[in-house]
Amino acid sequence: MTPELVVLDMAGTTVVDDGLVVRAFTEAIGSAGVSEEDDRFPKMLAYVEETMGQSKITVFRALLGEETAAQEANAAFERAYARLVAAGECTPVDGAEDVIRALRADGVKVAFGTGFAPATQTAILDALGWRDLADLALAPGEGVRGRPFPDLVLAAALRLEVSDVRRIAVAGDTPSDVRSGLAAGASVVAGVLTGAGTRAGLEAAGATHVLDSVRDLPSLLR
Template sequence: MIALAVLDMAGTTVLDDGLVERAFHAALPDATPAMVDHVRATMGQSKITVFRDLLHDETLAQRANTAFEEAYAGLVDDGHCTPVPGAEQVITDLRSRGVKVAFTTGFARTTQERILAALGWTDLADFTTTPAQAGRGRPYPDMVLAAVLGLGLTDVREVAVVGDTPSDVLSGLRAGARVVAGVLTGAGTRAELAGAGATHVLDSIRDLPAVLEG
């Protein structure tokens, strides 16, 4: 039995539609093609970690990360933030069946809160966390384990992790989750998600209930 579903946000429960790349270009307007490729390859990971990898200077990385978060928040405020079709109903149905739900993200806490407020999802999940709160971001298991501890679960085998990137998959596997599902509504391809070790690759989070019931 699954007692907890740990769900990624952008690309999994929230449509991205290129917002991450738009915010990245706003933060680093002179970014090289190689930098853009790195951002695409590290979708789902902590954004400050990505900027550290790119800029190799803590001050510059922090400045770029702040600019990124501000640009992304501006896009959210302008209405460029919509849920993956069916995501809210899936979450509501899971909770009605006694399954707890946690939201994780590679964004900062303020951005996560901005997205949840824009969607009217402030009270939709039982638990929310970010890399800064949990300790480390994906592909480390910290955010999944923070949800397990925060919600008082006793067994990681009662956890399902869902995300749209190989980093999400690795995070779930490293945490010991029973179900680690990749979804095709975000950055990852079927081959990439399967190659990372996903137990299931789904067209959308709408397919998650059937997996859990099975």
């Protein structure tokens, strides 16, 4: 397949996570009154790890069960993650930038998708100097649900005027990424092993391929 569009996840796929999500979550949930010593913390952390790739506000709603508390925790998460990014603790996955430039040079459109809020996504792009690297960057928001819903992929297809969803390839490091790509009708939905997901988990979610890294994506598409 020669794709018209490749939709790439960020943290864990094109951007090294290195525990930043967990660190930001720990701070955020602490602001909601749940410390690391709290009996609820291990189960909450396990849920965060299980739902990697999903919209963070959705995760906090599930954990806290009350909208105001969820919004406050999500805002605290965004602040914590942005601070870590600004401190230089944000690096690209080796070869990811080269992959994106090569795809675009071949006439393939590239979109970033994320489970982070738009402000957090922008902070990452700014820290890496990636504002203009891809054709489009999308995050969950009004009218666009987060993963595992297909909205991020479909919104990218609409905005970048893709002719057929079967000419979309998706790559991400979590089962949520895989489910989102499949729900959108993409022909290639690749799981990558540089982030939170395992080969068994990605395969169980239905990944069409499992790659060691996003670096392997161009050769797969060729």
